[in-house]
Amino acid sequence: MLSVVFVAGLLIFTLSSAYFYAIGKNKNGLNSAFLVSFITLISYVLMWQGDFTVTTQTGESIFWTRWLFYGLSCTLLMYEIAQLKQIQGQALVQLLYLTAIVMFAGFLAARDLSVVRWVHFTISAVAYVLLVSKVLSVKTAESHWVRSYIFFGWTAFPIVFALAPTGLGLIGAAVANLLYLVLDIYTKIVFNLQLERTS
Amino acid sequence: MLSVVFVAGLLIFTLSSAYFYAIGKNKNGLNSAFLVSFITLISYVLMWQGDFTVTTQTGESIFWTRWLFYGLSCTLLMYEIAQLKQIQGQALVQLLYLTAIVMFAGFLAARDLSVVRWVHFTISAVAYVLLVSKVLSVKTAESHWVRSYIFFGWTAFPIVFALAPTGLGLIGAAVANLLYLVLDIYTKIVFNLQLERTS
Amino acid sequence: MLSVVFVAGLLIFTLSSAYFYAIGKNKNGLNSAFLVSFITLISYVLMWQGDFTVTTQTGESIFWTRWLFYGLSCTLLMYEIAQLKQIQGQALVQLLYLTAIVMFAGFLAARDLSVVRWVHFTISAVAYVLLVSKVLSVKTAESHWVRSYIFFGWTAFPIVFALAPTGLGLIGAAVANLLYLVLDIYTKIVFNLQLERTS
Numbered sequence: 001m002l003s004v005v006f007v008a009g010l011l012i013f014t015l016s017s018a019y020f021y022a023i024g025k026n027k028n029g030l031n032s033a034f035l036v037s038f039i040t041l042i043s044y045v046l047m048w049q050g051d052f053t054v055t056t057q058t059g060e061s062i063f064w065t066r067w068l069f070y071g072l073s074c075t076l077l078m079y080e081i082a083q084l085k086q087i088q089g090q091a092l093v094q095l096l097y098l099t100a101i102v103m104f105a106g107f108l109a110a111r112d113l114s115v116v117r118w119v120h121f122t123i124s125a126v127a128y129v130l131l132v133s134k135v136l137s138v139k140t141a142e143s144h145w146v147r148s149y150i151f152f153g154w155t156a157f158p159i160v161f162a163l164a165p166t167g168l169g170l171i172g173a174a175v176a177n178l179l180y181l182v183l184d185i186y187t188k189i190v191f192n193l194q195l196e197r198t199s
Numbered sequence: 200m201l202s203v204v205f206v207a208g209l210l211i212f213t214l215s216s217a218y219f220y221a222i223g224k225n226k227n228g229l230n231s232a233f234l235v236s237f238i239t240l241i242s243y244v245l246m247w248q249g250d251f252t253v254t255t256q257t258g259e260s261i262f263w264t265r266w267l268f269y270g271l272s273c274t275l276l277m278y279e280i281a282q283l284k285q286i287q288g289q290a291l292v293q294l295l296y297l298t299a300i301v302m303f304a305g306f307l308a309a310r311d312l313s314v315v316r317w318v319h320f321t322i323s324a325v326a327y328v329l330l331v332s333k334v335l336s337v338k339t340a341e342s343h344w345v346r347s348y349i350f351f352g353w354t355a356f357p358i359v360f361a362l363a364p365t366g367l368g369l370i371g372a373a374v375a376n377l378l379y380l381v382l383d384i385y386t387k388i389v390f391n392l393q394l395e396r397t398s
Numbered sequence: 399m400l401s402v403v404f405v406a407g408l409l410i411f412t413l414s415s416a417y418f419y420a421i422g423k424n425k426n427g428l429n430s431a432f433l434v435s436f437i438t439l440i441s442y443v444l445m446w447q448g449d450f451t452v453t454t455q456t457g458e459s460i461f462w463t464r465w466l467f468y469g470l471s472c473t474l475l476m477y478e479i480a481q482l483k484q485i486q487g488q489a490l491v492q493l494l495y496l497t498a499i500v501m502f503a504g505f506l507a508a509r510d511l512s513v514v515r516w517v518h519f520t521i522s523a524v525a526y527v528l529l530v531s532k533v534l535s536v537k538t539a540e541s542h543w544v545r546s547y548i549f550f551g552w553t554a555f556p557i558v559f560a561l562a563p564t565g566l567g568l569i570g571a572a573v574a575n576l577l578y579l580v581l582d583i584y585t586k587i588v589f590n591l592q593l594e595r596t597s
Contacts, residue, residue, distance in 0.1 A: 021528070029488035035495050042503060042521055049514040090228035097234050105241060116248040123241055130220070289427035296433050304440060315447040322440055329419070 001174040002061070006048035009181050013041040016189045023196070032076045033192035039076075040188055043069035047177075056113060060165035060173040066180065067107035073188065075099050078135075080195060081146060085138045098131040106158075110166045121167070125158060145194065153187040200373040201260070205247035208380050212240040215388045222395070231275045232391035238275075239387055242268035246376075255312060259364035259372040265379070266306035272387065274298050277334075279394060280345060284337045297330040305357075309365045320366070324357060344393065352386040399572040400459070404446035407579050411439040414587045421594070430474045431590035437474075438586055441467035445575075454511060458563035458571040464578070465505035471586065473497050476533075478593060479544060483536045496529040504556075508564045519565070523556060543592065551585040 017037040024031035046052065047063045054062050078099045082092045105124035109117045132154070136147060160183070161167055164176035171179075216236040223230035245251065246262045253261050277298045281291045304323035308316045331353070335346060359382070360366055363375035370378075415435040422429035444450065445461045452460050476497045480490045503522035507515045530552070534545060558581070559565055562574035569577075 030492045030495075035492075035499075038499065038521075038525070042499070042506070042518075045514070045517050045521065046506065049510065049512065049517075051510070094229045094234075097229075101234075101237065101241070108241070108245065112248065112250070114248065116244070119244050119248075120241075123237075123244065127237070293428045293433075296428075300433075300436065300440070307440070307444065311447065311449070313447065315443070318443050318447075319440075322436075322443065326436070 002177060003048060005174065005177045005181055006044050009044035009184065010041065010048055012181075012185060012189070013037050013044055016192075017041055020192060032080055033196070036073045036076050036188050036192065039069055039073045040184060043073075054111060054113060056165045056169070058165070058169060060169070062110055062113075062166055062173070063177070064107055064110035067103050067110050070106070071100050071103035074103055077187065077191070078131075080192075081135060081150075084146060084195075085135070085140050087135075087138055095131060095134060098127050098134070101127045102131060106161065109161070117166070121158075121161070128154075128158065145198075149187070149191055149194075153183060153191065156183050201376060202247060204373065204376045204380055205243050208243035208383065209240065209247055211380075211384060211388070212236050212243055215391075216240055219391060231279055232395070235272045235275050235387050235391065238268055238272045239383060242272075253310060253312060255364045255368070257364065257368060259368070261309055261312075261365055261372070262376070263306055263309040266302050266309050269305070270299050270302035273302055276386065276390070277330075279391075280334060280349075283345060283394075284334070284339050286334075286337055294330065294333060297326050297333070300326045301330060305360065308360070316365070320357075320360070327353075327357065344397075348386070348390055348393075352382060352390065355382050400575060401446060403572065403575045403579055404442050407442035407582065408439065408446055410579075410583060410587070411435050411442055414590075415439055418590060430478050431594070434471045434474050434586050434590065437467055437471045438582060441471075452509060452511060454563045454567070456563070456567060458567070460508055460511075460564055460571070461575070462505055462508035465501050465508050468504070469498050469501035472501055475585065475589070476529075478590075479533060479548075482544060482593075483533070483538050485533075485536055493529065493532060496525050496532070499525045500529060504559065507559070515564070519556075519559070526552075526556065543596075547585070547589055547592075551581060551589065554581050 017034060020031065020033040020037055024034055043066060046065050046069075050061075052063070052065045054064065056062065075096045078095050079092070082088070082095055087095065102124050105120050105127060109120035109124060112120060132150060135150065157180070160171075160176055160179045163170045165173055166176075216233060219230065219233040219236055223233055242265060245264050245268075249260075251262070251264045253263065255261065274295045277294050278291070281287070281294055286294065301323050304319050304326060308319035308323060311319060331349060334349065356379070359370075359375055359378045362369045364372055365375075415432060418429065418432040418435055422432055441464060444463050444467075448459075450461070450463045452462065454460065473494045476493050477490070480486070480493055485493065500522050503518050503525060507518035507522060510518060530548060533548065555578070558569075558574055558577045561568045563571055564574075
């Protein structure tokens with residue numbers, strides 16, 4: 001089951017990489033939609049391959065590399081959001097640092113099987129609240145759909161994290177990774193398709 | 200003893216994170232004082248938790264993750280110093296690269312129990328001398344206190360490193376980590392308080 | 399044999415670091431020639447020391463850290479190439495991301511002894527083709543020698559990778575690392591000497 005999810009992710013992000021590369025080919029700039037998909041593709045290959053995991057006492061695998069790759073892809077997504085909201089310069093750098101901290105503390109929380117993982121989780125959550133409150137405080141015409149994108153897309157990740165074997169263990173690794181795949185598609189592909197339509 | 204030091208660090212940097220966040224809340228830019236404290240907080244949680252260490256033949260623990268976190272926090276501090284001295288553009292990038300190299304070679308030296316660690320230490324020290332000579336060659340009105348801050352704050356780290364189990368082993372892990380905590384407070388909190396007063 | 403190659407690399411890049419530092423000393427900017435040599439020096443110390451390797455079934459050592467260091471040094475080299483070709487802003491950021499992805503996927507391919515390494519290799523190769531086609535599509539007066547530098551210098555790396563124990567295993571670790579050393583000298587020292595002469 002797990003490997004089906006990862007193969008599905010691998011194929012979907014191969015296709016989205018190819019698509020976003022093709023439509024951005026003649027633009028001369030930063031093709032972040034392509035880079036986000038391409039980085040996520042590598043992340044799925046690595047999870048499919050199966051090294052770099054830890055196993056909980058109940059025998060569930062935790063693929064902690066996911067959160068390191070989010071550190072790379074989500075800073076790019078945050079850069080895209082910041083552009084929409086015309087956040088630049090030092091304020092932008094602040095958002096990118098906070099995004100990286102959220103994901104890095106998430107990686108530490110995922111890798112740690114002891115109760116200390118909740119400390120890492122709390123730190124990640126605090127950074128996330130600071131990040132989101134900063135981003136949403138800047139209101140522009142595009143705010144409306146970006147606001148719901150962040151609320152329903154990004155915020156779902158820590159909820160899955162808390163329910164999965166990384167947290168309370170109420171859902172298993174297979175279900176958790178399936179949910180992450182759905183969220184990855186929404187936040188990294190659907191978002192960029194929407195962005196393309198509105199720009 | 201060690202865990203007391205780490206819990207103290209954890210609490211102190213939680214407080215300083217909250218303080219620097221609060222006073223910078225309404226400024227719209229890069230709140231590097233907050234980010235430095237927040238990154239250091241994560242570093243202390245990780246050392247308190249105790250994974251990612253190596254143990255010397257004499258049974259002393261070396262917490263090598265410290266130096267990777269310094270790679271993140273000290274590039275931010277160097278950015279602050281560069282701003283004071285109005286160093287920008289490519290010259291600033293050079294300083295940030297050198298700072299990152301100092302800390303990364305320091306990480307390699309800390310992690311390595313063989314005699315080769317002195318090669319890593321030497322490389323780190325050479326990069327540090329190049330860095331400091333570059334920074335101090337730029338003289339501005341603020342130079343005076345920044346100069347003594349770097350000499351007494353930053354330069355004390357490699358001295359502790361050389362005396363600690365990472366080097367000659369003349370002092371133990373507990374004393375070394377206590378000294379690092381004092382230096383962390385001086386270079387990352389006192390410095391930023393001073394910066395705030397003068398700006 | 400292997401350790402001779404690494405000691406040779408270590409010495410050569412110590413000398414080139416010193417040389418590039420000396421000639422760039424009075425320029426006030428980013429001394430990328432020096433930084434590239436210095437980063438490569440650290441890489442050779444680490445390979446000489448011998449930690450962080452994996453061993454193939456045929457008993458050959460793979461020094462996968464090499465590719466992580468290339469991620470740092472080659473982004474600097476790409477920055478230099480981009481300056482020659484007057485590529486700036488977002489287009490430059492795109493090139494740096496692609497360069498980092500090439501090397502990071504190369505690291506994953508080097509570290510992985512299973513057949514999945516060819517998936518990582520393919521991803522790295524795709525990123526490399528996209529990178530090179532982008533760089534070579536920008537034509538300037540300097541294009542000619544840079545073009546042959548990239549074709550004969552950079553492109554030789556994945557060929558050695560495919561022939562070495564990281565790939566088909568047609569050549570041994572000693573020969574592979576000797577070839578890498580020659581390529582490192584060409585792409586990181588000779589290139590920067592040439593750059594210095596033409597600027």
